[in-house]
Structure formats: C-alpha cells, structure tokens
Amino acid sequence: MESPFKSDVVKGKVALITGGGSGIGFEIASQFGKHGASIAIMGRRKQVLDDAVSSLRSLGIPAIGFEGDVRKQEDAKRVVESTYQHFGKIDILVNAAAGNFLVAAEDLSPNGFRTVLDIDAVGTFNMCHSALKYLKKGAPGRDLSSGGGSIINISATLHYTACWYQIHVSAAKAAIDATTRNLALEWGTDYDIRVNGIAPGPIGDTPGMSKLGPEEIETTTPREDMPLYKYGEKWDIAMAALYLSCVSGKYVNGQTMVVDGGCWLSKPRHLPKEAVKQFSRVVEKRSRAKPTSKL
Numbered sequence: 287m288e289s290p291f292k293s294d295v296v297k298g299k300v301a302l303i304t305g306g307g308s309g310i311g312f313e314i315a316s317q318f319g320k321h322g323a324s325i326a327i328m329g330r331r332k333q334v335l336d337d338a339v340s341s342l343r344s345l346g347i348p349a350i351g352f353e354g355d356v357r358k359q360e361d362a363k364r365v366v367e368s369t370y371q372h373f374g375k376i377d378i379l380v381n382a383a384a385g386n387f388l389v390a391a392e393d394l395s396p397n398g399f400r401t402v403l404d405i406d407a408v409g410t411f412n413m414c415h416s417a418l419k420y421l422k423k424g425a426p427g428r429d430l431s432s433g434g435g436s437i438i439n440i441s442a443t444l445h446y447t448a449c450w451y452q453i454h455v456s457a458a459k460a461a462i463d464a465t466t467r468n469l470a471l472e473w474g475t476d477y478d479i480r481v482n483g484i485a486p487g488p489i490g491d492t493p494g495m496s497k498l499g500p501e502e503i504e505t506t507t508p509r510e511d512m513p514l515y516k517y518g519e520k521w522d523i524a525m526a527a528l529y530l531s532c533v534s535g536k537y538v539n540g541q542t543m544v545v546d547g548g549c550w551l552s553k554p555r556h557l558p559k560e561a562v563k564q565f566s567r568v569v570e571k572r573s574r575a576k577p578t579s580k581l
C-alpha cells in the first residue's frame with residue numbers, strides 16, 4: 287500500500303530499530319528507509335539480520351545490522367555506539383524487540399516470567415538508557431536547531447484489561463507503557479526528547495501472530511466481535527511510527543497510540559441488534575407509563 291507521507295519526511299535522520307530484522311520492526315525499518323532515513327537494525331539472529339539488511343539495501347536504503355541481545359546492557363551500549371560510529375548520529379530509537387509465548391499462569395516458571403520482562407521491559411530501558419547521550423538536544427552529530435530525538439516503544443493492549451495465558455507479556459507491556467510516560471516527562475523536560483509508544487492489535491503475518499495464534503488454533507477469518515472485522519497490517523504500525531517520528535508528531539509526547547482497529551474494546555454482542563430495535567421503545571414507553579420508584 288502506498289504511503290500517504292511525503293517520501294522525504296525523515297530524510298537525513300538515523301533510526302536504530304531493535305527487533306528490526308523481522309515482523310513489525312522490519313516494516314518500520316523499511317518504511318523509515320523509504321522515507322529518507324538511514325537504518326541500523328539490532329537482533330540476535332545473524333542470518334535474519336543479514337537478510338533484512340540486504341533487502342533494505344536493495345531498495346537503496348543505507349542500512350546496517352548489529353547482532354545483540356537487548357537484555358544485556360553491554361550489548362545495548364555496544365550497538366548504540368556502533369550505530370553512532372557508523373552514521374555519525376542517532377535521531378530515532380524504536381524498541382520493537384519482544385518475546386512471547388502462550389502459557390497458563392500456573393505453568394509459567396518464574397524464569398519464564400522474568401525472561402519476557404527482561405526482553406520487553408528491561409530491554410527497552412537498556413536501549414533508551416544507552417541512547418540518551420545521542421538523542422538529547424545538542425548531542426554529538428545533532429544539529430542544535432533540530433532539538434532532541436525521539437523514541438518509540440512498541441507495546442500492546444493486553445494489560446488494559448487482562449489477557450488469557452499472557453500474564454508475563456501483560457506485565458511487561460504495562461512496564462513499557464509506564465517507562466514511556468516517565469521518560470516522556472523526564473527526558474522531554476530535560477533533553478527535548480519525545481518518547482511515545484505504539485500498541486498494535488492483532489497484526490497479520492508477524493512472528494507474534496504466528497506464536498499467539500498458531501496454525502493449530504488459528505481460524506482464517508477474524509472473530510465476528512472484532513470491530514472492523516479484520517486483522518491489521520504491519521504497514522499500519524509503520525505509518526503510526528512515521529507519524530510519531532516526523533514533524534507531524536512534534537507535540538505528541540508520552541502517548542501510546544493504540545493501532546488495533548478498536549479490538550481491545552471488543553466484547554461479544556449480548557443481544558441481536560434487531561431485538562434491541564424491537565423492544566427498546568416499548569420498554570421506554572412502559573417505564574414512562576408506570577414509573578417505578580426505588581425510594
């Protein structure tokens with residue numbers, strides 16, 4: 287699908303994207319690149335990174351991949367430094383690396399819980415913490431007039447209510463959203479850095495979707511109670527990331543934008559619409575004719 291943004295909206299910017307080798311992270315990398323940015327992607331799997339970098343370069347996008355695990359502070363630091371060494375500055379950090387699996391809370395070991403918190407929440411903080419010195423206003427390589435950089439943390443909507451078999455991820459995403467708001471407050475005030483999040487809903491054709499809705503259980507059509515009755519596309523998330531990162535988002539700070547077609551609001555319809563049409567007025571009329579006093 288064609289982008290509604292001008293092709294130069296992030297021209298000259300350097301974006302570092304964790305989990306940028308596949309899924310939503312790769313789509314964000316591609317779209318940022320197509321709109322003028324130079325791209326560094328970070329991931330644990332060399333082959334995935336190499337393939338992603340080749341694919342970006344084949345589109346004429348300046349791109350480089352760095353192996354690393356966001357859970358390790360030393361990796362976060364090394365990849366941030368390498369990105370700066372390679373491109374001379376960093377403007378945008380996207381934290382898209384995540385871990386997930388379905389498991390009932392009673393079957394999840396404390397180490398399993400900790401692992402997902404480490405990847406999602408601690409990993410996000412590690413990256414933000416390491417990148418601060420390059421994102422702040424007046425940082426090395428940054429033009430003073432361009433202000434501070436921007437951070438986008440990929441989250442989810444699971445923790446807005448509760449989610450079956452996702453206690454670890456719900457806890458991790460709640461921590462990410464809190465991190466987004468707190469950094470937006472502290473670093474927005476002190477360093478002119480905007481920190482926002484995106485909470486994707488069910489996005490088709492992603493590693494997350496294939497783990498949470500594997501072929502063993504997945505139906506080919508979305509559920510009937512899902513607003514818009516469709517899955518999202520990686521493109522939807524990338525467009526939200528572009529909006530937040532370029533000038534269109536210049537006054538947006540501390541927000542996690544839900545891009546889920548309204549899915550987190552979905553509830554099974556408890557009455558057919560026709561039934562409501564039929565009896566709503568009748569009930570109203572009756573209640574006016576015979577008001578019941580509860581006092």
Ligand code: COA
Pocket residue numbers: 384385386387388389393394395396397398399401402493494495497
């Ligand atoms: N059910 C229950 N527990 C599980 C599990 C599952 N399906 N998969 C892993 N675990 C547990 C392990 O048993 C282990 O706990 P233990 O030591 O008490 O046994 C703990 O989680 C860590 O697992 P391990 O395989 O050592 O971690 P890892 O660092 O190699 O992998 C994962 C991390 C498990 C999150 C892995 O799925 C991953 O790397 N994911 C990244 C990709 C991804 O999930 N993408 C989708 C994003 S939405």
